[in-house]
Amino acid sequence: MPDILQERIGSLLTGSGPFHASCVAHQGKGVLICGASGSGKSGLALQLMALGAELVADDRVILKAEGGEMLASAPAQIAGKIEARGIGILNAKALPSAPVHVVIALDHAEKARLPEQYTITRLGITLPLLFRVDSPHFPSAIVHYLHHGRNA
Numbered sequence: 738m739p740d741i742l743q744e745r746i747g748s749l750l751t752g753s754g755p756f757h758a759s760c761v762a763h764q765g766k767g768v769l770i771c772g773a774s775g776s777g778k779s780g781l782a783l784q785l786m787a788l789g790a791e792l793v794a795d796d797r798v799i800l801k802a803e804g805g806e807m808l809a810s811a812p813a814q815i816a817g818k819i820e821a822r823g824i825g826i827l828n829a830k831a832l833p834s835a836p837v838h839v840v841i842a843l844d845h846a847e848k849a850r851l852p853e854q855y856t857i858t859r860l861g862i863t864l865p866l867l868f869r870v871d872s873p874h875f876p877s878a879i880v881h882y883l884h885h886g887r888n889a
Contacts, residue, residue, distance in 0.1 A: 756800055759819075760793035760809040761785045762835035766883045767793060767809050769800075769864075772843030777869075779820045781841065784876040786819075792829040795819040800837070802860040810834040837862075838883055843869045851889055 759770045759778040768785060770778045779795050786792060794811030795818060801808050810833060811817075817831040840857050847868035855866040870878070 755797040755812050757796070758798045759795045760798050760811075760835065760837065761790035762793055762832055763788070763790040763880050763883055765835060767835035767837040767839075768879060768883065769798065769807075769809055769837045769840045770843065771840060772869075776843040778843060780822070781843070781876065782819060783821060785879065786829065788876055788880050790880070792817070792819055792831040793835045794831075800860060802862055805862070806836040807860055807862040807864065808834050809837050837864060839865045839867060839879070841867050841869070841879065845869065846871055854887070 757771075757774070759782040761768050761770075761782045763785065768790070770781050772778050782790075782792065782795060793809050795815065797812055797815060799810045799812060801810075811831065816833075817829055818826050819829050821827050845868045847870050852868070855868075856863050857866040858864075867879070867882070869875070
């Protein structure tokens with residue numbers, strides 16, 4: 738991973754939280770979406786929800802390590818709410834928590850057709866790390882990845 742990218746990724750999920758991120762879960766498998774303000778975290782979460790995912794948290798996520806997993810949950814004051822730019826704050830059925838299975842970093846676009854497999858370790862848990870793909874198939878590919886993994 739290039740040094741500048743390593744530096745950016747290294748800053749993901751630092752501090753004591755809540756973390757500036759969003760999280761949804763598809764059939765119990767959490768997707769933690771990280772990125773700067775305005776990078777599209779809520780938008781991607783809404784796209785994944787349209788594909789059957791359930792909201793865990795939007796904009797701020799509480800993360801904790803428990804039983805070898807990273808669990809995500811929402812601060813009480815924002816539970817069940819998600820921002821839709823240009824529309825407002827929407828109500829959503831929300832899960833109380835979900836184990837994170839993949840981290841998406843929206844601040845970096847993946848350019849490789851068949852990218853390397855990256856990971857990120859936080860709270861002693863190592864998880865797959867995917868970068869933003871600027872293509873309409875990205876949300877669908879994330880759901881497929883959650884349930885079937887990748888081969889190459």
